[in-house]
Amino acid sequence: MKRIIVCLKQAVDVSQLKVDPATRRLITASAPKKISDFDKNALEEAVRIREKIGEAEVYTLTVSHEDAKAVLREALAIGADKAYFVNDPSFQDVDTSGTAYVLAEAIKKIGEFDLVLCGEASLDSFSGLVGSRLAELLNLPLIASVRRLTVEDNTVVAERTLEDAYETVKAKMPALITVTREINQPRIPSLMMIMKASKKAIVTWTATDLNIQQKKIGAKIEVVEVLAPKTERKKIMITGENSAEIAEKLAKALIQEGVVGR
Amino acid sequence: MSEHKGVWVFSEKYDLTLEMLRKGREIADKLQTKLTAVFAGHNIKEKAGELIKYGVDKVYLIDNPALERFQAEAYLSVLHNLAANYKPEILLIGSTKNGKSLAARLATRLGTGCVPDCAGLGVNEEGRLIGERITYGGNAVAKVTFRSKPQIATIPARAFEKLEPEDRKGEVIELDVQIEGPKTEVVEIKPLETASVNIEEADVIISCGRGLEKKEDKALLEELAKIVNGHVGNSRPLAEDRKWFTEWVGLSGHKVKPTLYIACGISGVIQHVAGIRDSKTIVAINNDPEAPIFEVADYGVVGDLYEILPALTEALRKQLH
Ligand SMILES: Cc1cc2nc3c(=O)[nH]c(=O)nc-3n(C[C@H](O)[C@H](O)[C@H](O)COP(=O)(O)OP(=O)(O)OC[C@H]3O[C@@H](n4cnc5c(N)ncnc54)[C@H](O)[C@@H]3O)c2cc1C
Numbered sequence: 001m002k003r004i005i006v007c008l009k010q011a012v013d014v015s016q017l018k019v020d021p022a023t024r025r026l027i028t029a030s031a032p033k034k035i036s037d038f039d040k041n042a043l044e045e046a047v048r049i050r051e052k053i054g055e056a057e058v059y060t061l062t063v064s065h066e067d068a069k070a071v072l073r074e075a076l077a078i079g080a081d082k083a084y085f086v087n088d089p090s091f092q093d094v095d096t097s098g099t100a101y102v103l104a105e106a107i108k109k110i111g112e113f114d115l116v117l118c119g120e121a122s123l124d125s126f127s128g129l130v131g132s133r134l135a136e137l138l139n140l141p142l143i144a145s146v147r148r149l150t151v152e153d154n155t156v157v158a159e160r161t162l163e164d165a166y167e168t169v170k171a172k173m174p175a176l177i178t179v180t181r182e183i184n185q186p187r188i189p190s191l192m193m194i195m196k197a198s199k200k201a202i203v204t205w206t207a208t209d210l211n212i213q214q215k216k217i218g219a220k221i222e223v224v225e226v227l228a229p230k231t232e233r234k235k236i237m238i239t240g241e242n243s244a245e246i247a248e249k250l251a252k253a254l255i256q257e258g259v260v261g262r
Numbered sequence: 263m264s265e266h267k268g269v270w271v272f273s274e275k276y277d278l279t280l281e282m283l284r285k286g287r288e289i290a291d292k293l294q295t296k297l298t299a300v301f302a303g304h305n306i307k308e309k310a311g312e313l314i315k316y317g318v319d320k321v322y323l324i325d326n327p328a329l330e331r332f333q334a335e336a337y338l339s340v341l342h343n344l345a346a347n348y349k350p351e352i353l354l355i356g357s358t359k360n361g362k363s364l365a366a367r368l369a370t371r372l373g374t375g376c377v378p379d380c381a382g383l384g385v386n387e388e389g390r391l392i393g394e395r396i397t398y399g400g401n402a403v404a405k406v407t408f409r410s411k412p413q414i415a416t417i418p419a420r421a422f423e424k425l426e427p428e429d430r431k432g433e434v435i436e437l438d439v440q441i442e443g444p445k446t447e448v449v450e451i452k453p454l455e456t457a458s459v460n461i462e463e464a465d466v467i468i469s470c471g472r473g474l475e476k477k478e479d480k481a482l483l484e485e486l487a488k489i490v491n492g493h494v495g496n497s498r499p500l501a502e503d504r505k506w507f508t509e510w511v512g513l514s515g516h517k518v519k520p521t522l523y524i525a526c527g528i529s530g531v532i533q534h535v536a537g538i539r540d541s542k543t544i545v546a547i548n549n550d551p552e553a554p555i556f557e558v559a560d561y562g563v564v565g566d567l568y569e570i571l572p573a574l575t576e577a578l579r580k581q582l583h
Pocket residue numbers: 037123399470471472473474496497498499500510511512513514515516526527528529530531532533534537547548549550553565566567568
């Protein structure tokens with residue numbers, strides 16, 4: 001029996017974020033949350049591996065200072081067998097270093113496993129550090145940015161997307177894999193799956209349950225400002241009687257700007 | 263913390279190393295400290311001296327067959343050994359996929375913070391490093407500083423321009439470092455051979471999105487590209503969902519900064535826009551007057567790309583010749 005642990009972040013749904021035009025600040029407090037997209041791909045991949053090899057169980061693991069039950073329920077509906085939730089108000093200001101540390105402690109407490117799957121980065125902060133940090137803390141082989149994954153006996157073979165190449169890499173399990181969005185198209189759970197999920201277990205732990213040392217979750221970086229970028233675009237709409245006229249006006253404008261024919 | 267000194271630069275990509283050296287030089291001067299490049303590889307002794315021309319005071323050269331190609335554990339152990347020993351104050355690492363993962367693991371080993379993908383970089387009054395990065399899916403730019411040392415930041419390609427080489431004084435110090443064995447095995451490397459590998463350097467880019475009905479229709483963009491000496495790009499769904507292409511422009515793809523970016527049949531969702539923000543002039547062609555792309559465009563045309571594009575190609579052909 002193989003055990004796959006998928007790390008799931010509850011992220012701000014960035015497509016629904018609003019900006020206060022006066023201050024250029026983001027209105028994050030009321031923004032809806034969801035499973036970070038890349039992590040959903042990781043979960044989908046884990047479920048597909050289980051479907052393929054049969055003998056496997058999929059656990060999800062989420063660390064958050066706020067409630068995340070809806071996200072965990074969705075994960076169970078997609079196909080996780082069990083959800084672990086490490087929930088503690090002291091996690092409010094954790095950065096990637098603290099998050100990876102708590103994830104590592106939780107995974108140690110879960111015990112045996114063959115694979116840890118993470119998203120390559122998170123939808124909201126998009127740092128892409130936690131998976132690599134976690135591999136280091138658990139002393140696991142790491143294959144990052146994976147677009148294709150195969151599990152054979154005790155090895156994983158994975159194709160990575162690099163800037164200028166695809167690289168196929170092999171590692172002995174247990175191993176940690178971070179996935180890109182290309183790897184699959186996550187399923188949308190049916191009503192049946194959602195109903196079945198309500199019977200599955202959610203295990204909740206606090207920082208104390210994991211013997212988390214507060215000094216180790218202290219943030220090592222500090223966000224001093226988050227502002228929407230200024231957009232200073234001309235926003236000139238070009239209109240005309242027909243396409244030819246519009247095109248001529250546009251061509252003229254571009255030549256005047258000096259951005260073509262250089 | 264005060265024992266940490268000096269600014270270091272490392273990337274497994276030579277060009278990116280040179281680009282970071284410019285910023286590294288600026289920061290080292292501000293902090294009145296030295297700029298060091300960590301240069302690892304095999305048979306690279308001759309190249310090491312060249313780095314001095316690009317602004318470094320010191321090159322730590324590690325020349326070892328195990329470093330012939332990038333291998334995560336080998337490179338990680340080199341950087342970890344050096345950083346644990348010599349304690350730099352700031353470490354700039356090239357933000358390739360490999361580099362970023364390396365930075366995260368190194369930060370973990372050193373018990374320090376890491377700020378990835380800093381397209382802007384400076385130091386504050388206290389001499390702490392401040393990185394600027396895009397966050398919240400392109401909705402915002404965050405300024406982030408550090409509470410621990412070394413301060414590790416990763417720097418994307420083409421964020422900075424390399425300095426003109428000049429004759430300068432500097433030293434190359436060859437070091438012997440304990441190198442860890444690999445935990446993974448590379449079995450195959452398939453180079454990507456698409457032209458868009460260079461899209462980040464293109465001066466003019468014409469991109470299509472889901473408004474393009476068939477892959478072959480890309481020819482419409484190519485026609486225009488020929489006239490204006492441009493590159494053709496695309497939004498992510500054309501690669502990820504339709505599998506027509508392997509790459510895309512945007513936050514999770516290529517960040518581009520051409521003089522002219524023409525978006526055809528692209529709605530202008532924030533993740534796409536985050537990758538084109540640094541373009542000098544943006545043109546949007548979209549048949550939906552409400553498309554958000556018009557909010558970030560200098561020139562907008564509400565219309566069918568199948569009509570506007572050929573007409574624009576024709577108009578430019580006439581007006582440019
Ligand atoms: C974490 C994350 C990262 C992402 N990273 C990226 C990224 O790096 N790059 C990226 O591009 N996307 C990225 N996306 C996806 C992004 O959110 C959008 O889904 C994508 O950019 C939309 O692509 P599009 O504009 O081509 O398609 P659509 O949004 O479907 O827009 C198509 C547009 O074409 C117009 N149109 C249709 N027919 C015509 C016609 N005949 N003539 C003119 N106009 C026409 C329509 O009006 C519409 O506005 C990311 C998403 C996530 C969640």
